[in-house]
Amino acid sequence: MRGEDADRAGDLLARFQAMIDTVPDGVIVIDARGSILNYNPACERLFGWRAAEVLGRNVAMLMPPPYREEHDGYLSRYLATGERRIIGIGREVTGLRKDGSTFPMELAVGEARQDGSPAFIGIVRDLTERKRGEEAMREREARLTSILETVPDAIVIIDERGTVESFSPAAERLFGYSEGEAIGRNVSELMAGPDRSRHDNHLQRYSKSGERHIIGIGRIVTGRRRDGTTFPIHLTIGEMQSGGERYFTGFVRDLTEYQQTQARLHELQSELV
Numbered sequence: 001m002r003g004e005d006a007d008r009a010g011d012l013l014a015r016f017q018a019m020i021d022t023v024p025d026g027v028i029v030i031d032a033r034g035s036i037l038n039y040n041p042a043c044e045r046l047f048g049w050r051a052a053e054v055l056g057r058n059v060a061m062l063m064p065p066p067y068r069e070e071h072d073g074y075l076s077r078y079l080a081t082g083e084r085r086i087i088g089i090g091r092e093v094t095g096l097r098k099d100g101s102t103f104p105m106e107l108a109v110g111e112a113r114q115d116g117s118p119a120f121i122g123i124v125r126d127l128t129e130r131k132r133g134e135e136a137m138r139e140r141e142a143r144l145t146s147i148l149e150t151v152p153d154a155i156v157i158i159d160e161r162g163t164v165e166s167f168s169p170a171a172e173r174l175f176g177y178s179e180g181e182a183i184g185r186n187v188s189e190l191m192a193g194p195d196r197s198r199h200d201n202h203l204q205r206y207s208k209s210g211e212r213h214i215i216g217i218g219r220i221v222t223g224r225r226r227d228g229t230t231f232p233i234h235l236t237i238g239e240m241q242s243g244g245e246r247y248f249t250g251f252v253r254d255l256t257e258y259q260q261t262q263a264r265l266h267e268l269q270s271e272l273v
Contacts, residue, residue: 029120154170195221218235
């Protein structure tokens with residue numbers, strides 16, 4: 001029976017090792033002193049060290065300061081007090097490659113037993129591509145914010161219910177509401193008279209039937225400021241999809257000066273006649 005148990009244990013170990021060798025994430029097993037016991041092929045690709053070069057060495061060699069000193073401190077503190085700082089908790093740290101370059105990585109550490117002694121399994125995931133994507137997203141958002149802050153037309157984004165989701169700086173100046181005050185309100189509050197009810201009806205009709213009355217068509221309506229005063233605006237509405245939801249973007253231009261200029265021109269023409 002003992003032979004069968006030994007064979008079964010050996011088979012399990014072989015399967016476990018095969019799994020470690022094929023997973024896409026780096027897997028490092030260390031002992032209580034931080035010495036590397038197991039280092040899978042994904043780690044070789046990630047850190048640039050071959051397994052034969054790191055086995056038996058302290059895992060801190062794979063981290064630059066200050067993470068190197070912190071890791072040794074966490075490990076010794078846990079063994080002395082049982083205080084969990086990194087065990088069972090994933091966190092972002094910086095990895096150190098053989099060539100001296102560094103990269104962002106997510107590290108999750110679990111505890112195990114090897115021959116009755118404590119051992120720790122580190123799962124390492126390279127975050128380089130994710131960080132690049134996040135940085136690119138921040139750059140796009142910064143560019144968009146810059147555009148929204150400088151474009152002369154007010155831009156208001158609403159959802160299918162007409163609730164304001166975004167309110168540009170030009171819209172703040174035009175309507176007198178701050179972005180925080182406008183978001184969550186129904187966009188009809190920015191319109192006066194019959195245009196308010198017409199807008200809600202057009203939106204509901206389009207959502208139900210797809211019949212376009214205002215989508216993609218510029219028209220002149222009456223805007224209403226926070227202080228209750230009204231003014232003429234040119235409104236153009238576009239449609240977009242995001243996260244499976246439908247949103248509408250309104251481009252608003254104040255026509256007050258334009259209409260005043262037109263009225264003055266008519267007066268001058270009358271005087272000339």
